[in-house]
Amino acid sequence: xxxxxxxxxxxxxxxxxxxxxxxxxxxxxxxxxxxxxxxxxxxxxxxxxxxxxxxxxxxxxxxxxxxxxxxxxxxxxxxxxxxxxxxxxxxxxxxxxxxxxxxxxxxxxxxxxxxxxxxxxxxxxxxxxxxxxxxxxxxxxxxxxxxxxxxxxxxxxxxxxxxxxxxxxxxxxxxxxxxxxxxxxxxxxxxxxxxxxxxxxxxxxxxxxxxxxxxxxxxxxxxxxxxxxxxxxxxxxxxxxxxxxxxxxxxxxxxxxxxxxxxxxxxxxxxxxxxxxxxxxxxxxxxxxxxxxxxxxxxxxxxxxxxxxxxxxxxxxxxxxxxxxxxxxxxxxxxxxxxxxxxxxxxxxxxxxxxxxxxxxxxxxxxxxxxxxxxxxxxxxxxxxxxxxxxxxxxxxxxxxxxxxxxxxxxxxxxxxxxxxxxxxxxxxxxxxxxxxxxxxxxxxxxxxxxxxxxxxxxxxxxxxxxxxxxxxxxxxxxxxxxxxxxxxxxxxxxxxxxxxxxxxxxxxxxxxxxxxxxxxxxxxxxxxxxxxxxxxxxxxxxxxxxxxxxxxxxxxxxxxxxxxxxxxxxxxxxxxxxxxxxxxxxxxxxxxxxxxxxxxxxxxxxxxxxxxxxxxxxxxxxxxxxxxxxxxxxxxxxxxxxxxxxxxxxxxxxxx
Numbered sequence: 041x042x043x044x045x046x047x048x049x050x051x052x053x054x055x056x057x058x059x060x061x062x063x064x065x066x067x068x069x070x071x072x073x074x075x076x077x078x079x080x081x082x083x084x085x086x087x088x089x090x091x092x093x094x095x096x097x098x099x100x101x102x103x104x105x106x107x108x109x110x111x112x113x114x115x116x117x118x119x120x121x122x123x124x125x126x127x128x129x130x131x132x133x134x135x136x137x138x139x140x141x142x143x144x145x146x147x148x149x150x151x152x153x154x155x156x157x158x159x160x161x162x163x164x165x166x167x168x169x170x171x172x173x174x175x176x177x178x179x180x181x182x183x184x185x186x187x188x189x190x191x192x193x194x195x196x197x198x199x200x201x202x203x204x205x206x207x208x209x210x211x212x213x214x215x216x217x218x219x220x221x222x223x224x225x226x227x228x229x230x231x232x233x234x235x236x237x238x239x240x241x242x243x244x245x246x247x248x249x250x251x252x253x254x255x256x257x258x259x260x261x262x263x264x265x266x267x268x269x270x271x272x273x274x275x276x277x278x279x280x281x282x283x284x285x286x287x288x289x290x291x292x293x294x295x296x297x298x299x300x301x302x303x304x305x306x307x308x309x310x311x312x313x314x315x316x317x318x319x320x321x322x323x324x325x326x327x328x329x330x331x332x333x334x335x336x337x338x339x340x341x342x343x344x345x346x347x348x349x350x351x352x353x354x355x356x357x358x359x360x361x362x363x364x365x366x367x368x369x370x371x372x373x374x375x376x377x378x379x380x381x382x383x384x385x386x387x388x389x390x391x392x393x394x395x396x397x398x399x400x401x402x403x404x405x406x407x408x409x410x411x412x413x414x415x416x417x418x419x420x421x422x423x424x425x426x427x428x429x430x431x432x433x434x435x436x437x438x439x440x441x442x443x444x445x446x447x448x449x450x451x452x453x454x455x456x457x458x459x460x461x462x463x464x465x466x467x468x469x470x471x472x473x474x475x476x477x478x479x480x481x482x483x484x485x486x487x488x489x490x491x492x493x494x495x496x497x498x499x500x501x502x503x504x505x506x507x508x509x510x511x512x513x514x515x516x517x518x519x520x521x522x523x524x525x526x527x528x529x530x531x532x533x534x535x536x537x538x539x540x541x542x543x544x545x546x547x548x549x550x551x552x553x554x555x556x557x558x559x560x561x562x563x564x565x566x567x568x569x570x571x572x573x574x575x576x577x578x579x580x581x582x583x584x585x586x587x588x589x590x591x592x593x594x595x596x597x598x599x600x601x602x603x604x605x606x607x608x609x610x611x612x613x614x615x616x617x618x619x620x621x622x623x624x625x626x627x628x629x630x631x632x633x634x635x636x637x638x639x640x641x642x643x644x645x646x647x648x649x650x651x652x653x654x655x656x657x658x659x660x661x662x663x664x665x666x667x668x669x670x671x672x673x674x675x676x677x678x679x680x681x682x683x684x685x686x687x688x689x690x691x692x693x694x695x696x697x
Contacts, residue, residue, distance in 0.1 A: 117289065117290070119294075120150075120292070121291065122151035122155075122288040123151045124292060125283075126152055127300060129264065132264075132265065134185075134268075135161060136188075137152060137161040137190055137217075138164040138176050139172060139189070139190045140168055140191075140199075142190070142219060143231070144196075144218075144221065144235060145190045149163070165601075166594070167593030167596060167597065169192070169197070169200040170199050170200055170201075170202055174553075174562075174563035174564045175566050175570075176189050176207075176567055177207045178550065178565055178566065178571075179568060181363075181568060182571035186271055186272060187214055188214070188216075188217055190217045190219065191218050192218075193220055196218065198243055202557040205247045205554075208554070209394075209437045209554035210553060210554025211274075211276050212277070212278070213272045213277060215267050215280070216278060216280040217281050218280060218282050219288075220240050220284055221235070241280045241282050247278070252282070253284070257287070260281075261300045261301060272305070273305075274308045274309065275426040275430040277430070309426070311448040311449065311450030311455040317462050318446060319446055320459060323422070324463055324466045327386050328384050328387075329355040329385065329387040329389065330358065330388050330389075331346075331356070331357045331391065332388060332393060332399050333360065333392065336363070336365055336452035336453065337363050337452070338546070341453075343367070345457065345460065346366050346456070347367065350372045352463050354475045356372055356373075358399075359375045360375075361535075362552060363549070364543050364548055368539075368542060371487075372482060374482075374489065376489050377485060377489045382400065383415070383416075386420070387420045388415060390421065390424075391424055393425060393427070394437070395439030395440070396442040397439055397441065399414075400419075401415075420446075423444045423448065424450055425450075503668070504666050505695050506665070506668045507668075510668055511582075511610075512533060512537050514672050518675050518676055519580060520541075523576065524579070524580055525547040525548055525579055526549045526580050526582070527550055527565040527579045527580065527605070528561055528581045529552040529553065530549075532616075532697065547575075547577070558586060562583060562587065562594035562607070566594050569605035573604050583609050583610060585610060585643065585650065588650065589643075592653055595607075595657040595658075595659050598657075600658070605682065607688070607690070608690050608692060609690065611650060611692055613642060613647055613648070613693070619638065619641045619696075622636075649664065649691070659688065662677065662690050662691070663692060664692070664693050
């Protein structure tokens with residue numbers, strides 16, 4: 041049956057020809073004359089293709105598919121090196137490997153499926169590398185567990201770059217695996233040349249914590265465990281491993297003793313004891329202290345510590361929204377009266393602020409760039425955080441320099457216990473009475489702030505397009521009794537959920553993207569939803585239209601992996617912030633505010649039908665909804681879908697903000 045090649049191997053063309061002949065002889069491939077029924081004869085007669093002729097088979101000949109016995113021994117692998125890589129990844133408890141499939145990590149991909157059984161790590165399929173990184177970003181912010189992401193060589197990391205920058209700015213850990221072909225003579229032409237580099241990680245090195253390029257399996261196991269430790273040590277952030285394809289696809293050398301090192305987690309750095317004592321003294325003596333916090337809290341215990349700190353001082357808390365740093369329904373949450381609180385402050389303590397200067401000063405948008413102080417000139421400023429250990433020179437994501445009166449380097453959650461203890465020890469009985477006397481007016485100010493937000497939310501209640509306040513309040517009425525988590529930023533929603541919903545657990549709000557890169561929202565929400573799914577919760581994604589248009593494929597991932605996520609579209613049919621910028625320029629230049637600002641900024645002619653888009657990806661959807669009275673019933677139907685474990689989308693034509 042099998043003719044021998046010139047090296048004693050098997051030729052592909054001869055194998056195909058033999059198989060075709062055998063099929064005809066056995067009657068498995070029927071000619072029109074052999075068809076047993078009229079229907080089969082009609083079908084066979086209409087066939088455009090017939091078995092290939094010998095000349096056609098010859099054209100398919102590829103000498104690379106001829107194997108001698110020696111070639112076969114070299115080609116077939118019994119103990120793949122990437123199996124050991126799977127064991128290393130599994131040893132760290134990494135639950136998912138998020139990928140957009142590519143040949144440069146095909147060895148690892150196959151090992152996860154057939155050696156690892158696609159379990160811990162399980163493959164999460166994304167349609168773009170940027171979406172894969174954003175998914176891991178959102179997953180961590182709910183679960184507290186970093187994921188690994190596999191990217192394809194040069195082009196994959198270039199696609200992923202924006203999302204990596206978001207994670208860097210948001211201080212979120214993850215491990216990027218960039219496939220590469222280091223050995224030039226082993227690269228197949230041309231794809232493996234254009235998708236390889238001497239230093240593929242260079243494109244993202246300015247905004248990751250660490251990277252390495254292992255040259256052996258022992259090197260890989262040490263590097264991967266080290267990468268996990270570095271990524272998860274505060275200040276947290278992305279790390280990268282450049283993974284050679286030849287190393288993945290090789291056989292394990294039986295003469296090499298391979299071991300996987302144990303992970304030893306680092307203790308987060310705490311603030312200096314004497315500095316913490318000094319901070320406590322200043323805060324206890326203050327008449328009107330204010331706490332400003334951004335990306336400080338990562339756990340339920342941290343949220344409790346923040347509450348204890350605020351109550352020990354009876355100090356209002358201004359949460360800048362990088363995380364849920366303080367319960368929204370606590371009487372000391374004065375976020376929405378920040379200007380008044382800062383104006384009265386004599387001491388401000390900033391906790392893990394990215395931008396201390398912006399928190400205590402402001403720049404008015406005038407030609408001469410006038411500056412104004414938010415706090416009194418003699419007010420003291422204390423900072424605690426790791427920002428100064430997280431700065432690199434190129435990307436300017438660290439805000440203006442501000443000379444604090446006392447700056448303490450340390451992880452906030454790790455430092456808070458000693459700060460709270462020092463405050464309690466230094467608070468005398470008389471001072472305790474003075475501090476307690478602040479509580480009544482702080483409660484009154486909180487109630488006034490909440491009532492003002494409720495009054496503002498009522499404006500335009502019956503308007504069409506639908507007001508963002510009504511969308512958020514209708515949604516709250518449907519989810520308040522459920523176990524839920526808000527998995528999106530809310531700045532473009534006028535912050536209504538943070539102003540009016542009761543957020544009391546860290547998972548109730550995961551904050552913003554970090555760097556404001558579009559395309560983060562939808563895939564990060566999917567990742568967060570998968571983490572909520574494991575905890576038996578539903579995810580709420582308040583989705584900006586422009587952001588989704590960067591990454592619509594995330595909806596397919598949500599459907600494919602059954603993410604329990606309700607997406608409510610903020611479909612204002614524009615990059616509305618950019619509309620306002622052009623209007624501001626036109627006003628400043630005295631050129632009028634006519635419709636010209638829409639050009640380049642709006643999504644019309646035609647409008648985008650997000651409900652139809654979602655359905656095309658397999659997501660249950662309704663809309664577009666323009667009548668506000670139709671909103672509540674649509675949300676109820678969508679929530680039923682999500683509670684049953686599937687994603688749903690409600691497309692709402694909404695007011696700009």
